[in-house]
Amino acid sequence: MxxxxxxxxxxxxxxxPETHVVGATVDKVDGYALATGAPVYTDDIAVQSFPSRLHGCILGSPIAHGIITSIDTAEAEALPGVHLVLTYKNTPRTFYTTAGQGWPEPSPYDNQMFTEHVRFVGDRVAVVFANTAAIAEKAVKLINVTYQELPAVLDADEAMTEGAPVIHPEDPKGAYDATRNIAAHVDISVGDVDRALTQTDICISETYRSHYAQHTPMETHTALAYPDAFGKIIIVSSTQVPWHARRIVSRILGIPMTQLRVVKPRVGGGFGTKQEVLLEDLVACAAMRTGRPCEIKYTRKEEFISSRTRHPMKIDMAIGCDRDGNFKALKMYVLSNTGAYGSHSLTVMSNTGSKTLPLYNKAHDVRFYGDAVYTNLPVPGAYRGYGATQGYFALECTIDDLAAQLGMDPIALRKQNMIRIGEGSPIFEALGEGRQGVAQTIKxxxxxxxxxxxxxxxxxxxxxxxxxxxxxxxxxxxxxxxxxGSGIPLIDMASASLKLNEDGSYFLTIGATDIGTGSDTILAQMAAEVLGVGMDKISVLSSDTDLTPFDTGAYASSTTFVSGGAVVKAAKSIRNQIFAVAAQMLGEELDESLVRAEPKVEWDNMQPDPILSFYHMEDGNVVSVRSDRKVPVSDVAYRSYYEVNQRQIATTQSFVSPYSxxxxxxxxxxxxxxxxxxxxxxxxxxxxxxxxxxxxxxxxxxxxxxxxxxxxxxxxxxxxxxxxxxxxxxxxxxxxxxxxxxxxxxxxxxxxxxxxxxxxxxxxxxxxxxxxxxxxxxxxxxxxxxxxxxxxxxxxxxxxxxxxxxxxx
Amino acid sequence: MRVSITINAVQCLLEIEPGDILLDVLRREGYVEVKGDCHTGDCGACTVLLDGKPVASCLMLAAKADGHAVTTVRGIGDQRHPHALQKAFVHNGAIQCGYCIPGAITSAKALLDENPEPTREDIRLAMDGNYCRCTGYEQQIEAVLEAARELREGGFR
CATH class of the missing domain: 3.30.365.10 (Aldehyde oxidase/xanthine dehydrogenase, molybdopterin binding domain)
Incomplete structure (x- = not known):
């Protein structure tokens, strides 16, 4: 082509297996809305539906490290049009992490909504909510702050040295050793790598340094919150993690989850940076205090300075091999710069080893260790590749040098040492995301x-x-x-619900968070395939904590695999319910245990789904294998909803996998x-x-x-x-x-x-x-x-x- | 001050401040199909046609549009009647998050109005100011080529 x-x-x-919708290039379900500029992003909704909303503007720290000795907001508050000024003086002091991850959270609780202690240029000092953005900006300039400046750590290499300024003296929960500025530490060994490296014919050792860089989604972080008629706070946010955002905001502000709903509309790109709760707490707090809709949208400058980046890393990479190029030992040390806060510090660093070293599983002595250190620089977080990007820089360049040293073709050297089908690597089990991993065999x-x-x-x-x-x-x-990887094994969980409509179409609700990736589309394709219908028969609603089932969110390359697993299970479950009614309508026997069997995702190919030897779906009909007779799915719905043994045909299924x-x-x-x-x-x-x-x-x-x-x-x-x-x-x-x-x-x-x-x-x-x-x-x-x-x-x-x-x- | 701007073929009398930016005025007036975040003319998401020529609406004073015609992506085509470019963007997988798409399609429309048979290089040049962080551009270029072909064969522009 x-x-x-x-x-x-x-x-x-x-x-x-032969498929009709899966594997086809179907149009994105939101394609035409996006191509015509429909009002689907957070700020579009704010502009259209909440013209009288308040606009938030954040005061960022002008210094890299210091203590606020005084902050006077009186003048700002007195400015006409200003409704609310938030600082550390009038907000909850809950410690939390902005990282939107699973529970228990692997990132240290080193963040507060506001604090006296500013830790990087751009750190939150205050936020003003006013009638217009211009008033809010003006009011921010009227806030009088005095700082006692502290020596700053501007080089990750110096963060752990004796006498370096301590960036988190409050000793955050979950930080490895705050007194030495170490947010996270990891050290795993298989065999004895130091001994192995001295015994191999050839040992190559190199150091690589990667830099600060950013996701730069075209839509900057945007969040809107408003109280509904009954006092519930509804947050509309450009988030990759609606459920984590709800959990974190609920904890910070002490709002029960019955009073908090997070809705993800279309998101203008994420790439990891929106796996962070950066604005939701502010708008929710402001909406509660003022009773008004409140919005904050980062300017492009704020997006650069105050949102998230990729972790810069220094990586020492050593490889030992014999004269024929057979890898014997791999040793990787990572010094990760996690900036002022430890968001994703442990897990990104873990991934630097866990997503790279298993590729060369022939090495039997392996050590991966590292420190993620605090500095007074912008805050890194999740970013597409999630540490593997930095790890591969060191690993793949070192292998290239090794090939030159051996006089071998770099492709041949990799083929000789790469993981193959049926093989595993001890690293899979030794190193997970912030905790022990799960053994994997390549299938x-x-x-x-x-x-x-x-x-x-x-x-x-x-x-x-x-x-x-x-x-x-x-x-x-x-x-x-x-x-x-494909999701985090035994951690990432997704769920999906399906309801049958009278015309034989389906309503699919998923927690999965489409941030432009097309997950709404491919998940509908998976459901359509199981249900034997075209895309026109599946209506999708995703990512609303009140209306759709749970999902951990769009990260860790999980959606196709984990959320897809949930959708396939849900589709099989509702299909079996439909088969049961169709069997009654046809007057045929169908073993109830087949209908109720826990749907298995991996049944697609390796093990045939037993119920398919009785019925299958074809073009909106249930087809009996035994009698070759057909029942339209629409007839099943009408009968179930209006006539006989009346009940809703629907299901919610969850998927969590030991595989990645x-x-x-x-x-x-x-x-x-x-x-x-x-x-x-x-x-x-x-x-x-x-x-x-x-x-x-x-x-x-x-x-x-x-x-x-x-x-x-x-x-x-x-x-x-x-x-x-x-x-x-x-x-x-x-x-x-x-x-x-x-x-x-x-x-x-x-x-x-x-x-x-x-x-x-x-x-x-x-x-x-x-x-x-x-x-x-x-x-x-x-x-x-x-x-x-x-x-x-x-x-x-x-x-x-x-x-x-x-x-x- | 009051200005008269023809937006998507409808004459609009708008009350604005002299310093108001066209992008902000358009969005305030409900033309939220015009996106844009940078306010420095760097990303291209806010592109609209001013008398048929692409402009960055975030860099332009609304007052300067007085007496002129502004076309947004919704003026090029809507969901009921999508333009060939919009169809081609959807069919070619040229849309991911979609945030840059209104601006990209608007730039492409201006190009095809000028040059119904653009080369790949013409497209790259004409749409160079429209950043996209999701797609890597290639499928968008293929979409514009397809739409151009479609429009030529359909005998209309």
């Missing part, structure tokens, strides 16, 4: 095909090591290999390095991916393209720059360069399906994995072109030129 100079190749798996992998097809697409054998030159520009190719099958990827980059200017241009990129069965190939491709684009930006241009006081100096989309259309090279996407037996309709995740490739693949391509190894990101012209000069001198 070619289209112009770029390609999308999708290889399907013939062993997967599906297209990695060998991905490596071969990707190499072919980039022209590996013709280009690698050739250093094709045109004047002062030289070309090279590089590659990298990856895995991720990794998707796999092989990425290839061809770059041209300008040796005169240091500019690196990616001229061609290939992302070859295995995500199990692609539920919707076009959306799969979009996930990969989007992640790769973000990843190339991360590798080349996107970087926070700081002034001497820890102040970000490029907080705009003009100065912080994300990639535009003309910046993008042609990107080949190759998807090689396989059937994952534990996944809904054979699917695994695809959302995050694509962002992990560009940094190492481009770094390895620069190495191929020039022989310089860049140990710090991003690969800016300055950095490349400095390395070229260092090499030549």
């Amino acid at each position: 070619s289209s112009g100079p770029t390609w999308f190749r999708h290889v399907t798996d013939a062993s997967a 599906s992998s297209s990695l060998p095909a991905l490596l071969d097809m990707g190499a072919d697409a980039i022209g590996w054998s013709a280009k690698r090591g050739k250093r094709i030159r045109s004047g002062h520009r030289v070309r090279g190719v590089g590659m990298s290999m990856h895995m991720q 099958p990794p998707p796999f990827a092989a990425h290839f980059a061809e770059v041209e390095v300008d040796e005169l200017t240091g500019k690196v241009e990616v001229v061609h990129y290939v992302a070859a991916v295995d995500c199990g069965v692609s539920i919707n190939p076009s959306l799969v491709r979009g996930q990969i393209l989007g992640a790769v684009t973000n990843g190339i930006g991360f590798a080349l241009t996107e970087e926070y720059r700081f002034g001497s006081h820890g102040n970000m100096i490029n907080a705009s989309l003009f100065d912080y360069k994300i990639l535009s259309r003309r910046d993008m090279p042609p990107v080949d996407v190759i998807v090689v399906d396989n059937y994952e037996p534990t996944g809904p309709w054979g699917a695994k995740s695809v959302a995050e994995i694509g962002i992990n490739g560009p940094l190492p693949a481009i770094g390895n391509a620069i190495f191929d072109a020039t022989g310089i190894r860049l140990h710090a990101s991003p690969y800016t012209p300055e950095r490349v030129l400095a390395a070229l000069h260092a090499k030549s001198s």
Whole structure:
């Protein structure tokens, strides 16, 4: 399937069951609403439905570290149009984490709505709610604050040193060692890695440093809260985690959950940054105090300074192997900069090891350890890739250097050491998300095909090591290999409800949170497939804590796998109820135990679903296998709702899995390095991916393209720059360069399906994995072109030129 | 001050302040199909057509639109009568979160009005000011090519 100079190749798996909706590129259910600008985002709803709402404006700290010695809000409060000013003096002092994660929460409780102690430039000092945004902005300037400035930690390397300023002297619950600024610590070992590294033929050890970068969703964080006619506080928020947001706000403000409802409308991109409760507490508190609708929308500058970033990391990577390139030992130490607060500090760092090291499971001695340290810099959090992105930078570049040292082809070296079907890794069990993990055995992998097809697409054998030159520009190719997960095993839980309508259509309600990924669409596809109907027969409502069942939210690449599992179970359950009524209508026997059997997701393929030998769904009808007679599902509904044995045909099912099958990827980059200017241009990129069965190939491709684009930006241009006081100096989309259309090279996407037996309709995740490739693949391509190894990101012209000069001198 | 702006072919008399920004006025008046967050002209989400030419409404004073015609994405097509571009964006998987889409489609409309047979490079250039963080752009470029083909073959623009 070619289209112009770029390609999308999708290889399907013939062993997967035949499907009619799953695997089809159907239109997104919200496509036309979004294409015509429907009022579907939080601020659209605020503008349209609450014209008299109050507008919130936040006063951020101008200093990196200090104590508020006095704060006077009288003048601001006196300004006409101002309704409320919140500071630490008049808000609950509950300690909590802004990280929207499962329970018990793995991030330290080091945050309060407001505190006297400001810890980074942009930290919350106060918020004003006023009739207009202009009044609120003006009032913020009238708040008089005096600070006692404290020495700041602006370098993660210095955070743990003796005598460093202590950023959280209150010793937050859940922080590892606040007296030494360590928010989180992890140390897991399999075998004896230090001994193994001294005994291997070859040992390579390198240090990589990744930088501050941001998600920059096109819609900034926005939250609206209003009291309904009965006093319930309704929060409409651009969140990835409605249930976690409700739980956290309920705790902070002491509002019972009967009085709190969180609604997620459409969200203008998340990528992890909206897995945080940053504004919901403020608008809910203000709506309670004022009785008015209250809204806050981050400005783009606030989004940069005060929302969330990727954790910058320093990673020491050591690999020991024999002369033939067989890995024996892997050792990874991570120093993660978690900024002023420890949001996701433990879990992101854990993922840096748990989502990378199992890929090379032939090493029998492995140690992964690290510290996440507080600094007086902006706060990192969840960001697509979730630590794996940084881990792969160190791992895949070190392997590339190892291949050069061994005189081996980097692809061959990886093939020799990579995890294969039927194999596991002790790391899966040793290292989970902030706690022990769950043992995994790989049941599906297209990695060998991905490596071969990707190499072919980039022209590996013709280009690698050739250093094709045109004047002062030289070309090279590089590659990298990856895995991720599909949800957090035995932690992430999703649920789905289905109701049958009289016309034979269904109402699907899901907790799953579509943040633009298309989850409403692919989950409806999964239901339609089980129920033997087209997409027109499924109506979807998602992410409303009052109206839809629970879901942990859109993170950890969980939605397709975990929420999909819940949808498939719900669809099978309601289907069986329909079969039972149809059997009565046909006067046929159907064993009740078959109807009531707990639906199994993995029955799709490996074990036939026993009830299907009696009935199946076909085009809106129940078809009897025994008699070949049909009953329209609509007739089943009418009979059940109006005539005989009247009852609702509906179900709610939940899914939690001990499995988290990794998707796999092989990425290839061809770059041209300008040796005169240091500019690196990616001229061609290939992302070859295995995500199990692609539920919707076009959306799969979009996930990969989007992640790769973000990843190339991360590798080349996107970087926070700081002034001497820890102040970000490029907080705009003009100065912080994300990639535009003309910046993008042609990107080949190759998807090689396989059937994952534990996944809904054979699917695994695809959302995050694509962002992990560009940094190492481009770094390895620069190495191929020039022989310089860049140990710090991003690969800016300055950095490349400095390395070229260092090499030549 | 009072201005007269023709918005999506309807003449609107609007009471505004001289310093009001067009984006803010449009949204306040209910044209919330115009999105936009940066207010610095960097992201392109707020793109509207001013007398057929794409402009960043977040950088323009509403007063400057007095006597001119503004077209938003809803003026290009709505859910009942979507424009070929809107259909092509949906069919090509060119929409993820959708926040940038009204601006992107508006820029594409201006391009196709000028150049019914654009090359990929023409599209990349004309829509370069429309950032998208979700899609990686490729499927949007394919959508514009498809819509252009559709419009040419349909014999209308």
